[in-house]
Amino acid sequence: MQFNPAQINDSQQMAERLELTRILEQALLYPHFQPIINLQTGHLFGYEALIRGPEDSPLHRPYALFQAALQAGRELELEHLCRQRSLEVFAQLGSDATLFLNVSAAWLASPAHQPGFTLDLLRRLGIPQQQVVIELSEQHPFDTSGLTRRAVEHYRSMGFRIAIDDLGTGYSDLKLWSELQPEYVKIDQHFIRDLDRNPVKREFVRSIARIGRSLRCQVLAEGIEQMSELRALQALGIPCGQGYLLGYPQVRPEVALMPQQIRPPLHRRSGQAFRRAFWSRLPGRSLLGLD
Numbered sequence: 001m002q003f004n005p006a007q008i009n010d011s012q013q014m015a016e017r018l019e020l021t022r023i024l025e026q027a028l029l030y031p032h033f034q035p036i037i038n039l040q041t042g043h044l045f046g047y048e049a050l051i052r053g054p055e056d057s058p059l060h061r062p063y064a065l066f067q068a069a070l071q072a073g074r075e076l077e078l079e080h081l082c083r084q085r086s087l088e089v090f091a092q093l094g095s096d097a098t099l100f101l102n103v104s105a106a107w108l109a110s111p112a113h114q115p116g117f118t119l120d121l122l123r124r125l126g127i128p129q130q131q132v133v134i135e136l137s138e139q140h141p142f143d144t145s146g147l148t149r150r151a152v153e154h155y156r157s158m159g160f161r162i163a164i165d166d167l168g169t170g171y172s173d174l175k176l177w178s179e180l181q182p183e184y185v186k187i188d189q190h191f192i193r194d195l196d197r198n199p200v201k202r203e204f205v206r207s208i209a210r211i212g213r214s215l216r217c218q219v220l221a222e223g224i225e226q227m228s229e230l231r232a233l234q235a236l237g238i239p240c241g242q243g244y245l246l247g248y249p250q251v252r253p254e255v256a257l258m259p260q261q262i263r264p265p266l267h268r269r270s271g272q273a274f275r276r277a278f279w280s281r282l283p284g285r286s287l288l289g290l291d
Helices: 005-026 062-072 075-093 105-109 117-125 149-157 173-180 199-215 227-235 271-279
Strands: 030-038 044-052 098-102 132-136 161-167 184-187 218-221
Touching (some): 030 075, 044 062, 075 098, 075 117, 199 218
């Protein structure tokens, strides 16, 4: 018998489609919540809701799950269920922290869009609307046309605060920031990795922090994995962040470090003094004009 890779691929897609149907029909989605920490006080600020399929499923990881939904033409059905399950499980946590809820702008253009769905669900679950931030991204797997002013205005008109995710991953990021004026922006983890050793990345993050302060927009850092990256972010004045160093996404989320471990070691000194002391220990100071 001649080997035919196409048949194997078709069989895999059929199996994934059947698994997707099982997940959607039985609501087998499991929200995980990653802590977002105030980097100056060390205390919890909020959570980002991240979705997972069943642990023993080939669609456990988000990428595989979303790709299967796209191929099956059921992406908005999955989007609807993701939002519902995230809010239901968050309500069970009984937390008063801020929830960052990932939402696809493409949902608004769908005939299946139900105006007021999120608000109605919040009321039914007893979650205050002001506790939820709608997180939009150009990198969302369901969005092919990018973020739009319409998407932001839709949620803002209902009283939601807005966050733009993955700042720094697209050519239109700064344009989006200026036009949409979100309450929060998240710096992509690419710029956080080795931040303490890369003066170019530090200058980028420094500029973003400065723009955020002038626009009264809170800047959050994603993907913090090393204590040295955390200290660099604190020295640059980034107020909040998330990453494996601070806490993994979990069904029952836990902060990995105590507040005193997170706070800047020199937190009792002025911010300017802390920054000078920190940067004096790093290479590449002259590039940033710190000598």
